[in-house]
Every structure is written in structure tokens, then in C-alpha cells.
Amino acid sequence: MTPRKSAKTTAAPVEREHGLHLLRSMVRIRRFEDKCAELYTATKIRGFLHLYDGEEAVAVGVLEALTADDAVVATYREHGHALVRGVAAGAILAEMYGRQEGCSRGRGGSMHLFDARTRFYGGNAIVGGGLPLAVGLALADTMQQKRRVTCCFFGDGAVAEGEFHESLNLAALWRLPVLFVCENNLYAMGTALRYAQAATDLAARAASYGMAAAAVDGMDVLAVEAAAHQAAAAIRAGEGPQFLECRTYRFRAHSMYDAELYRTRAEVEQWKQRCPIASFTERLRGAGLVSDGDLEAIEAEVAREINEAVAFAEAGSLEPVEDLTRFVYSERRLP
């Protein structure tokens, strides 16, 4: 099986409402991440913090293809995914504040956002660790004859892990409804893909397991969305797992500790020229679909959402210390 090569960039115009929706989603992520960086510097957020700037088109485009019934498994760089999936910004921020109003009660922090309502299964900080989990969720769906998709995000770095291999084989062997989304931002911390993989065409590698695989421009939200829709449709049609490599770039450091010794400023600047938000804005503008007023409205709306989220987090409360050992084991029996 050869990979479906770069699903071609849709030149066709997008509906205005949908265009605004996609743009708004990406802006929400960007502004949210900016706020997190600021709050980290202000020591309101602690621990590890991994931001998603530059990669917004991936989460936004892919999650468009899911329904409320589907499941999402993400990594430690998952604020954007949680936001777009429908977890309240306030609950996410409160989590990073360590408040019990946080989406994981303050026990998880930035890397471990969870939300049962939206079937958001974390927030996994073990590289590659989410993949077997996604396989299992999809297995459960198959065995229960539920036609749902489990969407699993992971980085280029995860591809080297044994768990990647075992998971892709299992999913392909059992034809499970998993949408594997590789966020290939060219680096795993400071290790460039060429130092990590003998064969750097990740979609081709995935195809070797006998599953349909495509690579797409991860800086183009419409291209990502189209490819994700196609893949999700194939899964729902019973064609088994699908693999989507989204070629993207992270604009910020790996985490707040990273001195970025491994790449040049020039390289980062070059990629910033391809900012998914700026380029999509231009495209919408070029097609006469958005006005400056629209953009201002989006920014204002997002700013309000984020301000409210900050207020929510600030107003949050701490879980009583007496409850320390809760949630190690369940407090009730199961049905």
C-alpha cells in the first residue's frame, strides 16, 4: 500500500460562516497559548508547559471531522485540542492554576487535561503512550458495534517508539476505527526528524502496516480539514484505521525550559511566514469573505473568553489537603 500523497490543497472557496468558524478556532488557540505563556512568566502556572503556536491548523482541521460521540486522545501539548473539542477555557486554565475547578481538579496540570463529557481522554505525557489506549478505545467501539472514531494525536518523535509500532500493527490487523494524526513539527524536543528516523517519510512508514496513509500541509487548515474528513469517512465506512501526517512547525520553544540551541532563528522566521492563521486570514480576505470588522469581532470575542477564563481560574479554590489520597482508587463500585 502506498501513501496517498499530500491531499491537494483545496483552492475552492470555503463558505463564509465556516471560514470564520475555522479562523476563530485557530485564534482562540493562539491567544490562549499567549496567555498561558504570560501566566507562566507570572508564575501563576507551574510545571511543564508546552505550547501549540504554529500548529493550530492541525487540531482545528482534524477535530472538524469528529462528532460529539467520537473520542480524542492527545499529548502533553493539548490545550488547543481540548479547547476546540469543547472543554471550557476556564476549566483548562483553572487546571493549570491547580484549582479544583480545573478539568482534572488540579491534579493533572497542563499536560493532563481530561474531560469525560467531550470524551477527551487526556493529556498523556509519555511520548507514544496514548497510542495503545486509542487502539483499545476503538476496539471497545468495534466490539460494541458502535460506529465511532477514536482520534489519536501524537508527534513525530513518537514514531520511533515501540508503542507506535505495536499500536499501528494492532489497529491495522484488527481494522479498528482509529484516526492516527501525526503532528510532524520536525522536532522532538531538540532532535530533528532526520536524526530520529532513518526513513523520514512518516506517511510511507505508516502505510507499510497496511493502512491508508496521507501527508498533508499542516499549515493549511482547509487541507487538513479535507484530509481529516476523508479519513474519518473511510473509517466510518468500515475501511479500518487511517493515518494522517500533518506537516507543521512549532513557533515557540518545546517547553518553557528550552534554550532552542538546535535550530536557527532564521528557520523559525521562515516558518512563521507560513503562519496558519495569517495565511488563512489572507485567503479569506482575498476571497472577500472576511472584513476587518470580522477580524476585530473575533479578537474581541476571544479576548473576552480568555479574560473570563482567567477570572474563573483566579477565583478557583484549592482542593482540601485532607483529600490528598482520593482518586487513587475509585470511590464507588461499577454498574
Add this chain to the structure above:
Amino acid sequence: MTPRKSAKTTAAPVEREHGLHLLRSMVRIRRFEDKCAELYTATKIRGFLHLYDGEEAVAVGVLEALTADDAVVATYREHGHALVRGVAAGAILAEMYGRQEGCSRGRGGSMHLFDARTRFYGGNAIVGGGLPLAVGLALADTMQQKRRVTCCFFGDGAVAEGEFHESLNLAALWRLPVLFVCENNLYAMGTALRYAQAATDLAARAASYGMAAAAVDGMDVLAVEAAAHQAAAAIRAGEGPQFLECRTYRFRAHSMYDAELYRTRAEVEQWKQRCPIASFTERLRGAGLVSDGDLEAIEAEVAREINEAVAFAEAGSLEPVEDLTRFVYSERRLP
């Protein structure tokens, strides 16, 4: 990179001496394994015992391509490899008797044959566990500018393990001198390859890592030998790791506990028609290269070797119980 497909069966005649040598090697393995089975029934050998009947052409053909300086990493089904590599039959059998004259002092048993003199690094009973080790041995050679080959044997079952994936990628990425030999006997215990792998062309899978890979008829000792020579030559020429899939079959049960519920007698019988020893004998005979006298001489020689091995094992002694906790840590400092 696409796999070099089935290196074609050599129809060219083999030199008489070499033909006899290959035949003798295969017969040594077959008779040795038969003796082990007998001794197991007689409860002289205990624990797990995995025999190699039917697969002799693989070990014999591949090991022809190695020099004394090269290294071998094998599995728990490794009597044949050890024998052909030059570990004394007596030392192997004494090992299974649990005698201190055994090649691992009786501490390893059938699954853990080791021999420093022939650079035989085990005898690993964790499926896939030997692959990272082989990568490391080859890395050491590369860093020390030693032009040696590390030859790593493993089964079709190991291909599903994460360690397979991590090892192949590392070897390809660092262009290490590893000869990966997959003994594809179609089953991992009772699990047929098609129930274990979504994509059952293992050489093709290996090629996806960016290394040269070939599949060869593992029942044809000359074909295996030719392919191994070619692969070893490529490694010595600095072309990086090579992968050889040897398509073979095991005539006996997986181990002495196996009720063989998962395959039919008919299937086994069919494969026995392709016995590597019988077919090679016929070929030599057809080319007028061996006589009945030669065959009798080989059998007599092998019988003598095995009888002596049994006598050696029987005469072996037990390590004193007081030494129980030796070899947990080294007894001397290093140079």
C-alpha cells in the same frame, strides 16, 4: 526502498567438499535435536526445550557468511546456531543437563547458551530482546572501527514487538553493521503470521526502515547461504544493516508442552516434503556429488559426536550449592 525479492535459488552446482560440509552441518543439528527430544522424555533435560528440526538450512546457510570475529545473537531456539558456530556439542548438552561443564555452567539451560570464545551472545528467551543488544554490539564495532558483523536471529513473532521497531530504526539510522535474520516459520507458538501481522511480507516491512531487505527460501541451504554472503558483503562494504527473511517451517511442536492445536498434520506433512536435508541430499546426489558411502560416513561421524556429547554431559558435575550467588556481580574489576 523496495525489498530485493527472493534471491533466486542457485541451480549452479556446489563444490563437493562444500556440499558435504553444508549437509554435515544440517545433519548435526537434526540428530542433535532428535537426541535432545529423547533426553527430554527421559527427563535428563528439563525446563523449556525448543527444537529446530526443519529450519536447519537457515542457521547453516547464514553462519557460513560469518567469520570468527563476527558476533551472533540468537533466541531460545538456538542449539543449532551454537553447534554450527563452533560451541562443542558436549558443552551444549552438559548445559541442558545443568552441569557446570555446560557452556553456561548449567545456569542457563537450553534457552541460554553462551560462549565467549565464538562470540555467541545467547540464547535470549525474551522474544525480540536480542535485537537491541545486536544493535549495541554493532555500535561498539563501528565506534571502535572494527569491521565486524553482528548477526541477529529472531522469529516472525518478534516482528510485532516494539523492540524490533526501535532496533531496526536505530540500525538503519546509524548505518550499523547488523545482519538481521528473521526465521519466519509462519508461527509464533500457536499464532499464525496472518493473525499477528497486518502486512505479512516481512522483508517489505523491514525495507520500510530504509534498509536493504530480501526474502529467501529458508528450506534451501544454498539459497540462504548465497543471500547471507551477499548481505554480509554489503555490510562489510559499509552499506549498513541488511535484513534477511528466511521462509521456513518448524517440523516439531513449539516446545515440549505444545499440543499443536493450531495447525493440521497435513500442513506439517506437506512442509516435511520440503525437508532441507532431504532435498539438499537429493540435489547433491542428482549432481553426482555424494554417494551412499558419504552419507553413511556423515551419519556415523555425527552419531559419534553426539554419543560423545552425551557421555560428556552424563559425566558432568554439579556446581557446589555454596556457589549459588556467584555471577550476580562480577568477581573482578575490569581492565
Add this chain to the structure above:
Amino acid sequence: MTTTAGTMRKLTYREAVREAIREAMHKDERVFLMGEDVGRYGGCFAVSKGLLEEFGPERIRDTPLAESGFTGAGIGAALGGMRPIVEIMTGNFSLLAADQIINTAAVLLHMSGGQFNVPVVIRLATGGGRQVAAQHSRSLEGWFAHIPGIKVLAPATVNDARGMLWTALEDPDPVLIFENSNLYNMEGPLAVEAGAVDIDRARVRRDGRDITIISYGASLFKALEAAEILAKDGIEVEVVDLRTLRPLDEATFLASVARTHRALVVDEGWRSGSLAAEISARIMEGAFYDLDAPVARLCTAEVPLPYAKHLEEAALPQVAGIVALVKKMVGGHG
């Protein structure tokens, strides 16, 4: 399986586990068994023999050799509403799945602030004594018992082999069940009406007044055998079967030690960092002033298990060693 008088019947530990699986699969369609060679091969210890024919390959699911992958898939399937029984052939291979067990199963409930519990059951064969050498002979149950978020069971009797599995399946959290492979052929009585059993409490398997032996799994029977022998010398040994290694039911063994004033822990783990150390420490903390002598441990010698029979036997706790140690302990400060 042979039926004996009244409402008891005799069956092997292996049959008990198989019955427990069968029964669970009949009762609850969410239950399925997954692991290497559980189906077509009939199970590496023949535990699941016949189940493929009864339930089909969807629910008796052979997996590739991919311990992390299929264990993680079991965890995910549990999250997704199923009740998987994952079989890892032996505890030794669980080292390949340690990431999924410890980094995922054990922490999801906590990291999600209580939202996602993981009702997976993982069965593993354990123990030495079969001459299968270092890589196949470890007893890692005590080691896994260090990890918060999982429960660790070690059924010793046929009744527990049958009953604990069902209770484990009803547990909302990940449960590891270590089955000592030396027990599979052991026959024992089971009530025809036998049902689920608790997994919260240790049990006194024999009453005695002179010393308490605390053990579990296959070692339990060595302790009981030693107690028989010692009884002939007038030494009355109380034997406690831990049953559940995490969380530990310390109340039961502390109460026993308070009665006998002496304790010996017999544990197939290596001595340093063994579960036996934890038991000793708990007695130190909870029954120090009851003790007439220091708590002793009889564990596996600190060596990877050798293949040679005489060395392996010397490495593992044995009845004779228990007898000798108890005599010394009771005689020394009687």
C-alpha cells in the same frame, strides 16, 4: 474435574481459573479475554483451552507479540466500556508492558481528577521452580505491589482462583492477578455453589499459638506443610494467607502476631525490597511491643534463578528451610 460427596467438588486451579473466565463471559458480554496464544494455541498454560470454540475469536482474542500494545489496548477497551481480561503469559514479560500498567492504568483515575477509571483485569503467571531459568522465573507480584493505583492479587487456593477473578472484574480499578504456575495442576475442593469472594482481606489458613507465618501464593502451601511437620514437634504455627498484596490487609496479620508474638514471612520475591520487607516493617510499626523476637524473612536468594535443579531449589524458599528457621526462632527465645 471430579465431583465429590455433597455440595463439594474437586477441580484443579487451572480449571478454576477457566471456569471463572467462562462464567464471567456468560454473565457479562462486556468481558473478553485477550493475550498471546489464548485462543488457537489453547493458552500457554492451557488455562483458556476450549474457550475459543465456545466464545469465538472476537472474545477469545489472540494477539501478536506486543505486550505494551495489547495491554494498553486492554486499558483503552476498559475505558471504552468493556471488561477486558488481559493475559500476559508470565510476569517476566510484563516488563515490556510496565509503561502501560504504571504510566497509564495506575494513574488515569487520579490524573483525570476521578473522571476515568480503568476496569481492566490483567492475569500473569508467576513463580520459579520449573527450571525455566532467569528470564522466565521471576516473582514480581510483590514488586508491582509498590505501585499506587493498581490492586495486586495472589490467589493460592482453588476457591480463590475461582472467586477472586470475578470480584476483580467487578472492581472499577485495574487489578493484576498473579497466578503461580506451580499451582495450575493442584487439585482442591470447591463448593458447587461457590461464588465471588472478597479481595480485601487476608485469611488465617491455620490456627496456632507459637508463631505466625505470613505468606501467599505457592509459598502458602510450603508454609502449611512446614506447619504440619512442626506440629509433630509441638510447635503450633498460625498461617496467614495474604491473598491481596495491594492494598495490604495488615489488620489480620497484626492481630495474629499479637497472639503469637513471633512472625516469619515467606515470600518468593528476592529478599531486598521484597513484599516480605513491607510486612516486616508493618509489624515493626504496628506490633513492635507484641514481639518476643525479631520478625524473620525467608525469601528467594538474591540471584537470577539458575536453570540447574539443585541450584534453583537452593535459591527458593523450601519447606525444610521454613521448619529449621521456625525451630530456631521458637526454640531460641521460647
Add this chain to the structure above:
Amino acid sequence: MTTTAGTMRKLTYREAVREAIREAMHKDERVFLMGEDVGRYGGCFAVSKGLLEEFGPERIRDTPLAESGFTGAGIGAALGGMRPIVEIMTGNFSLLAADQIINTAAVLLHMSGGQFNVPVVIRLATGGGRQVAAQHSRSLEGWFAHIPGIKVLAPATVNDARGMLWTALEDPDPVLIFENSNLYNMEGPLAVEAGAVDIDRARVRRDGRDITIISYGASLFKALEAAEILAKDGIEVEVVDLRTLRPLDEATFLASVARTHRALVVDEGWRSGSLAAEISARIMEGAFYDLDAPVARLCTAEVPLPYAKHLEEAALPQVAGIVALVKKMVGGHG
């Protein structure tokens, strides 16, 4: 790094480890460093920063994310005549390499009847307290100390961070070095002439007569701080730094307990099955009749470490908790 008077200079724990690596690489061309982001990134805790420039990418070798693969490759390279230092970013990720460490490195010498030793050094960051939550905060050093065939070191001081690595590299067997990540920024004195140190013995870091606190790694400094505070109340605490967790030097702490008659073990592992349990059990066995009171343990609460600062602090052993516990122990039965 700043030079102070005489033959002492001050440097951080991080610098000490870096110097130890540099020195080893200069002394012995068989030594190399391998792990995720040790090179181009500069090391995830900046330990190896600058070494790539000095030694090049062959010897400061960035690896893909493949813990089992590259740890196994380190083991193989050691077999092949090299002296690899494998860096696993944190102990948590060693769960992905547990198979290679335990099923291979720990048993090869034994299974081969003494033929093949494995001189690999594996460095791992460990410890909680940095609000990085459950999957990044474990202290697994005590847990690994259960495994025969490996040695486990836990350097606490700058001097040990420098000296133990070199000794570990000279050791013929696999050595795991757990570096508590909270220590990397700690400054401490080092003799200009400082060389290798032993890895066989525990050390008394403070003399005292009333009670012995046994600890290691970052907790050692909490113990020492508590001892300072307690001294003001006239309680003289002896503090023992274990340094090497496997094999344990019990002679040193037993001798101390024989003098003080009381002991507290402070250990960042979870309590059940902790190294602290082993220490308690050893004291039970080796100094029972010296004890005036039961040995106590202060460990991490049995919960995956929470992100929220106040909960994480409550979960970990702290100075105030040590002080309170010692006061109770010494006061209670003085």
C-alpha cells in the same frame, strides 16, 4: 562554577555530573554518552550542555525516542567493549526500558555462567516536587533496588555526583545512577583534587546520639535541615546517607542504630514496598534488641503525585514532618 579559598571550589550538582562525564570521556575513549537530547538540545536538564561541541555527535549521541532500543544498544555496546553512559531522561521513562534493564542487563552475567559482564552506566533523573505531575514525578530508585544483578546509586552531594559516576564506569556490572532533579541547581564544595569515591559504603553525614535518620538523595538535605532544627531543642540526630541503594551497606546504619537506639527512614518512594521498608526490616533483623522504639518511616503518600502545589507538598516528605515525627519518637519513650 566559582573557586573558593584553598583547594576547594564551589560548583553545582549539574556541573559536577558534567565534569564527571567530561573527565571520563577524556580519560577513556571507550566512554560515550547516549540518550534523548543529550547533544543538540544540550540535555533535558542541561547536564550535557557543551559536550557535543567538545566531543562531537559520535560520542555525545542523540537518540530517537526509543528507550528500550537505545538502552539495549547501550547494554550491547558495553558487551562489545565500550563504556556507555546511557541517559534516560527520567526514571519514569525507564519503564519503557524495564525489559532491557531487568531481562537483559541484570541477568547476562549470570545466565552466561560468568562469561559476559555488562559495564553500562545508566543515568536517570528522579524525584517529585517540581509540579510536573504523576507521569513525571516518580522516585523509582528504591524499586529498582529490588533487582539482583544491577547496582543502584543515589548521589546526594556534589562530591558524590562527581565521584560516583567515575567509580560506576569502572564497575564491571550495570549501574543505575538516580540523580534527583531538585539537586541539579544545588551548589556545594568540591576539592580541586577530588577523584573517584567508593560506591560500597553509606556515610554518616551528621553525628548524633538520640536517633538515626536514614535517607538518601534529595531527602538527605531535608533530614539534615530537620536535624539542625531539632538540635535547637536539644535533640541530637545522627544522619546516615545511604548513597548506594543496591547493594545496601547495612553495617553502617546498623552501627548507628546500635548507638542511638532509634531510627527513622526518610524516603521519597511510596511507603508500601519502599526501600524504607527494607531498611526497617534490616534493622528488625540486625538491631532489634538495640531498639528503644519501633523504626518509623516517612515516605511519599500513596498517591500518584498531583500537580497542584499544595497537594504535591503534602504528599512528599517535608522538613516539618520529619521534625514532628522525631519529636514524637524521642519524646514518647525518651
